[in-house]
Each structure stands twice: as structure tokens, then as C-alpha cells.
Amino acid sequence: MMKKGILALSDLSKENFEELFKRAIELKERRKKGITENILAGKTAGLLFDKPSTRTRISFEAAMAQLGGTAVFISAKDTQMTRGEPVRDVARVFSGYLDALVIRTYAQSLLEEFAEFSDIPVINALTDLYHPCQVLSDLMTVIEYKSGYNDLKIVWLGDGNNVANSWINAAAVLGINLVLACPEGYFPDKNIMEKALEKQCGQITITPNASEAVKDADVIYTDVWVSMGDKEGEAKKQVFAPFQVNSELLAKASKDVIVMHCLPAHRGEEITEEVLEGSRSVVWSQAENKLHMHKAVLEVLISR
Ligand code: CP
Numbered sequence: 285m286m287k288k289g290i291l292a293l294s295d296l297s298k299e300n301f302e303e304l305f306k307r308a309i310e311l312k313e314r315r316k317k318g319i320t321e322n323i324l325a326g327k328t329a330g331l332l333f334d335k336p337s338t339r340t341r342i343s344f345e346a347a348m349a350q351l352g353g354t355a356v357f358i359s360a361k362d363t364q365m366t367r368g369e370p371v372r373d374v375a376r377v378f379s380g381y382l383d384a385l386v387i388r389t390y391a392q393s394l395l396e397e398f399a400e401f402s403d404i405p406v407i408n409a410l411t412d413l414y415h416p417c418q419v420l421s422d423l424m425t426v427i428e429y430k431s432g433y434n435d436l437k438i439v440w441l442g443d444g445n446n447v448a449n450s451w452i453n454a455a456a457v458l459g460i461n462l463v464l465a466c467p468e469g470y471f472p473d474k475n476i477m478e479k480a481l482e483k484q485c486g487q488i489t490i491t492p493n494a495s496e497a498v499k500d501a502d503v504i505y506t507d508v509w510v511s512m513g514d515k516e517g518e519a520k521k522q523v524f525a526p527f528q529v530n531s532e533l534l535a536k537a538s539k540d541v542i543v544m545h546c547l548p549a550h551r552g553e554e555i556t557e558e559v560l561e562g563s564r565s566v567v568w569s570q571a572e573n574k575l576h577m578h579k580a581v582l583e584v585l586i587s588r
């Protein structure tokens with residue numbers, strides 16, 4: 285699946301993950317040393333976005349530029365798709381112009397249809413179901429701070445959303461000990477969880493008890509309670525209150541715990557200002573690493 289693109293992390297092998305981690309870390313070091321790259325000279329990636337983005341769009345655009353290639357931003361609403369042009373037509377047309385297509389949209393099925401009718405790699409930059417590139421760069425951050433991901437207790441707190449689903453996929457392939465603490469009714473996707481457990485590689489558990497879950501955690505990860513396109517909105521917030529990442533919860537974790545958030549953060553909701561800006565938070569490195577990981581992803585998919 286790596287050759288065809290990245291639609292979900294369940295399609296990657298452990299070797300695929302390891303290759304991306306290694307290359308992203310190398311590319312980061314090279315950039316810090318001021319070394320410039322020309323690996324994707326003459327190549328063009330299209331960025332088709334149907335939802336807002338602060339990080340993913342800009343880091344993919346910068347990644348292409350820094351590898352010597354070009355990124356073309358395509359606002360989905362400005363294409364003929366809004367007037368009913370079929371995905372299968374757009375996919376074939378784009379394949380003639382571009383060397384890769386990065387897509388942020390609602391339905392995973394739309395992304396899959398693009399991949400089916402494209403001759404170029406298609407990369408998932410977030411759907412309602414998954415956010416695979418986010419979790420790739422998050423794991424890179426975990427490796428940097430914890431020297432690996434084995435023997436760690438990684439705890440997800442909050443909504444069982446797209447980022448949580450990608451964590452489950454990654455945990456199943458890499459054998460990660462992942463505990464997801466979510467309110468009843470907001471557990472991650474049942475099918476994804478079942479498939480992950482069939483692989484029997486990771487130790488993945490779900491609980492509605494946040495304070496139990498964070499005991500001795502090495503990594504605490506949270507995300508917004510209301511995702512883009514989530515119709516339930518504000519009504520959710522009361523149910524999620526016990527899942528807020530605050531100092532009280534943090535005190536139960538390992539003393540070396542790192543706190544992660546894919547951002548954007550809502551201070552006072554899923555995380556307090558104190559924790560987000562505190563000494564255990566690695567959110568800014570996490571955001572930076574999206575650039576380095578996206579470079580590795582683009583290089584591997586386009587140049588090989
Ligand atoms: N973390 C993340 O994907 O952020 P954006 O929505 O700003 O791209």
C-alpha cells in the first residue's frame with residue numbers, strides 16, 4: 285500500500301513505519317545543519333483540502349518546497365466537484381498533472397475512490413475516520429523523547445475520533461501498549477478496534493475511567509472534543525469534563541510523562557493552559573515534526 289499511497293496506517297508494515305521514522309529524523313537533522321535537498325526537483329504534489337488546516341497544509345507545502353519540488357493548493361470548493369464532476373474523473377485528470385495527491389476531506393470512501401482511480405500516490409491528510417500522517421509524526425516525536433515506543437504506556441484521553449483510530453492502527457502494527465480512555469458512547473470505531481485486536485500485536489484497551497487509565501502513563505495524548513464536521517458539537521462537552529488533561533490527572537502519570545496534542549488546542553476544555561504550556565508538554569516539537577515526517581512520506585512515495 286505504501287506504493288499506492290497512505291490511506292490508513294493499517295496498510296503499512298512495521299518496516300514501512302521504521303523507514304519513515306528513520307528518514308524523517310535524518311531529514312530533520314539535515315535541515316538543522318542547513319543542508320538543502322533537491323530530491324523532488326521537477327515533481328508536483330497537489331493538496332486538495334475540503335476542511336481548514338493550520339499545520340498539515342503548510343507543512344506539506346513547505347515539505348515539497350524544501351525537497352526541491354512544488355506544491356499546488358487546491359481548495360475543494362473551487363473545483364468542478366462542487367458542480368458534480370465525478371471523483372473518478374477528477375482523479376484521472378489530476379493523475380496527468382501531478383506526482384502525488386494529498387487529500388483532506390470528510391468521507392474515507394471519497395479518499396479511497398480517489399486512490400482507486402489515480403495513477404499517483406494518494407496521501408490521507410485527515411478524514412472523519414483517520415489522520416495517519418499525524419500519528420506518524422507523533423510517533424517520531426515519541427521516539428525522540430522516549431528513545432523508542434516499546435515498553436511505554438501510551439494513553440489517549442477524550443474522544444474516540446480520527447486521530448484515536450489512527451493510533452489504534454499504529455499500535456496494532458507496532459505492538460504498542462495503548463490505553464484509550466473515552467466516555468461511554470464515544471469509544472473509537474468498533475470495526476477498527478476489532479481488526480486491530482485480530483492482529484494481536486499491540487496491547488490495546490479501552491476504558492471509560494480516565495484517572496485509572498493515566499496511572500504510570502509515559503505518554504498522555506489528547507485532542508479536541510469536537511472534531512471538524514462533528515455535528516454533535518457543544519452538547520458533548522459536559523460528558524467529556526472528567527477527561528480533561530489537567531495537573532490533577534498528570535500527577536497520577538509517570539514523572540517523566542510527556543503530554544501530546546495534535547493541535548489546535550482548546551484551552552480549558554480538553555487540556556488546561558497550565559499543562560499545555562507546562563514542562564511536560566511537547567506539542568510544539570510535535571507540530572514541527574509534521575514537516576519532517578511529511579518530507580519523508582513525500583520522498584518515499586514520489587521518488588521510489
Ligand atoms: N494537527 C493538524 O492536523 O492540524 P491542522 O488541522 O491545523 O492541519
Ligand code: NVA
Nearest residue numbers: 445507511512546547
Ligand atoms: N480530531 C480533529 C483533529 C484536527 C487536527 C478533527 O478532526 O478536527
